Amino acid sequence: MRTGRPREFDLDRTLDRAVRVFWRQGYEGTAIADLTEALGINRPSLYAAFGNKESLFRRVLARYVEQRAAYLDLALAEPTARATVEHLLLGAADATTCRGEPRGCLTVQGALATGPDSDPVRRALTSWRRSGEAAIRARLARARDDGELPPHTDPAVLARYVCALIYGMSVQAAGGATRTQLHRVVELSMAGWDALVGGEQPAAG
Amino acid sequence: MRTGRPREFDLDRTLDRAVRVFWRQGYEGTAIADLTEALGINRPSLYAAFGNKESLFRRVLARYVEQRAAYLDLALAEPTARATVEHLLLGAADATTCRGEPRGCLTVQGALATGPDSDPVRRALTSWRRSGEAAIRARLARARDDGELPPHTDPAVLARYVCALIYGMSVQAAGGATRTQLHRVVELSMAGWDALVGGEQPAAG
DNA sequence: GCGATCTTGTACTGATCGGTATAGTTGTGG
């Protein structure tokens, strides 16, 4: 049995609040004082529960990815490449424009350009984005191998194109773009997909 | 005639160095000590020449836009909407992947998510991006009115789509994407444009 | 109740933040 004085705050609930602070202000723009105030706990409690600022941010990132970027895995599980891409774009548009939550994407705006001290955090975000791109590329490669996409398509280029749209919409969301506006961008992108890849059905023979 | 001891450093040359520091580290990630070291001047000289950190950043932004984002005006002056869009995308791909210079775009990564203290700077960048989008939208609206684009096209959506690609490529460049990789994305995007808008020629009827 | 163990709040650390006072230096105009 765990002895000692019990913690007076809920770990997950507190972590969720920390997610929003880092999401809104970025890693370097967030001071420990901002966190203790938003979390309603004292400094030593924060350090005891989450370690230093960087390790807290990494836990925040993990929770953000698990909750807010869950659409990624769902999208990859879609039966077709087209559905995957549409799910990705719509998921990004929605996740970056949630009412009552910060605009944009933590993995983009959390630490895009930083001073040397924050380099490890910046690299962690970059690494996460790259792994996401790799997963999308693998999914598109499978679609091509299955004959769903034309054999001449380059999954790497396609994945980078899709991710560029996702990151770009995230930047626009951070700048105040509405969900409706981003949905229009997604519609346009999917129309382009259909025009380029050849409609909603694979080649009929 | 200007009397007094002459300045020992070149203003423009020093400003160019400041551009690179803010470009690489972002607004909040840049300390005055970083600047004085990179610029080779003392703290009071910096303040006398450029004012405080925020006003220096605004001058840096103006110079960056004038030099590194010059492709924007050139693109808008292209004779066709297609040439404009291609110029924009290629210009962004090139400007964010210059050898020997920071990767990405200052107007995106300079202050995408910040603490409250840096809010004015963040808003200034957002405002600049929005004005760029508006200019592109106006150019595309003109193309539609001239009959170059189908009458049902929505210039606002199209402009947001193009800007999303630009910002997205900028994020990817900041994450280490190469110029060649981004050029492939541009090629794909332009193929989509042609497939969607209907080829390189306006309707012949 | 007692000691062990953990969390709490307060108060503090050295370092760094943006910004400046001040004195010394180097030039120009008369």
Add this chain to the structure above:
DNA sequence: CCACAACTATACCGATCAGTACAAGATCGC
């Protein structure tokens, strides 16, 4: 040669930074 103006360099300001020492408070096993 002198008075003045602008720049340079050092050294400093209060505030804030991330991180912690320490003592009081709370809960467990015994």
